[in-house]
Amino acid sequence: MDVGQMQRQWIDYAKSLFLEGFLDGQFLQLQQLQDENNPDFVVEVVSLFFEDSERLLKDLTFALDQNGVDFKKVDAHVHQLKGSSSSIGAQRVKNACIAFRNFCEEQNTDACLRCLQQVKQEYCLVKNKLETLFRLEQQIVAAGGSIPTELSFSG
Amino acid sequence: MEDERRDKDKHATESDNSRTQLKVLIVDDDKVVRLTHKMLLDRVGVKDHVAVENGKEAVELHNNGQSFDLILMDKDMPVMNGIEATRTLRSMGVSCKIIGVSTSTSNKIYVQEFVEAGLDDFYTKPLTVQILGEILEKIKS
Numbered sequence: 001m002d003v004g005q006m007q008r009q010w011i012d013y014a015k016s017l018f019l020e021g022f023l024d025g026q027f028l029q030l031q032q033l034q035d036e037n038n039p040d041f042v043v044e045v046v047s048l049f050f051e052d053s054e055r056l057l058k059d060l061t062f063a064l065d066q067n068g069v070d071f072k073k074v075d076a077h078v079h080q081l082k083g084s085s086s087s088i089g090a091q092r093v094k095n096a097c098i099a100f101r102n103f104c105e106e107q108n109t110d111a112c113l114r115c116l117q118q119v120k121q122e123y124c125l126v127k128n129k130l131e132t133l134f135r136l137e138q139q140i141v142a143a144g145g146s147i148p149t150e151l152s153f154s155g
Numbered sequence: 156m157e158d159e160r161r162d163k164d165k166h167a168t169e170s171d172n173s174r175t176q177l178k179v180l181i182v183d184d185d186k187v188v189r190l191t192h193k194m195l196l197d198r199v200g201v202k203d204h205v206a207v208e209n210g211k212e213a214v215e216l217h218n219n220g221q222s223f224d225l226i227l228m229d230k231d232m233p234v235m236n237g238i239e240a241t242r243t244l245r246s247m248g249v250s251c252k253i254i255g256v257s258t259s260t261s262n263k264i265y266v267q268e269f270v271e272a273g274l275d276d277f278y279t280k281p282l283t284v285q286i287l288g289e290i291l292e293k294i295k296s
Binding site: 032038041083 | 184185186187188190191194195197198231233258280281283284
């Protein structure tokens with residue numbers, strides 16, 4: 001595959017992530033912040049997000065496993081996860097967190113457990129997608145090309 | 156000098172040079188947000204920025220004699236939240252621009268409380284280059 005083909009593949013893949021709702025405009029903002037002085041910014045921020053999320057998901061699993069669930073704590077964790085997923089544009093994770101918080105308010109353990117599953121699922125999906133995207137980027141750079149900076153959408 | 160294309164902010168312009176003299180404090184418990192806001196500030200030309208994790212650290216910085224031109228204050232933080240921190244800073248006589256930033260916009264009462272604590276303005280998280288540019292323009296005028 002030549003560089004041009006790889007770049008087109010990257011563009012198509014990136015576009016699909018937006019069209020399928022995995023990523024939103026905030027991710028584009030992050031990409032725009034990346035430049036020659038900070039060439040790894042997006043990967044760095046996303047890696048931080050992965051670290052934070054994994055910790056929070058563990059904490060949430062633990063908190064919901066208790067006999068007397070501390071919903072305030074659960075809500076605080078979900079709020080944090082909502083914040084960081086929103087910061088990198090992980091839209092589906094963010095939306096799952098919003099639903100989760102509603103059930104925290106109702107103090108509904110079963111519903112919260114279902115939401116946690118949903119959040120974990122969305123997190124795994126977006127993690128895989130982003131890792132694939134970054135792999136494609138690495139291939140382009142290794143072949144001497146540059147990552148396209150403009151993702152234009154028709155309509 | 157008016158820069159009509161200041162929204163683009165791809166190159167440093169005359170109006171951007173004055174931004175390098177601004178000092179900004181980021182107050183947020185989320186690492187991702189702190190890093191993103193730092194990058195945003197770099198991009199709009201602000202090189203002098205400090206980030207802390209909660210309101211108490213922000214207050215302590217001021218107690219130690221530090222001052223800033225702009226504070227980007229998150230609302231929900233452990234130890235001391237943004238509402239309390241803003242109130243405390245104002246009561247200490249801190250008069251710089253404090254911009255509240257938060258994801259929780261659904262609860263209008265909390266937003267009102269935050270604004271009434273002494274904010275100059277409020278924006279939903281995450282901030283963008285454009286919004287930050289607008290905020291900085293307001294400071295200069």
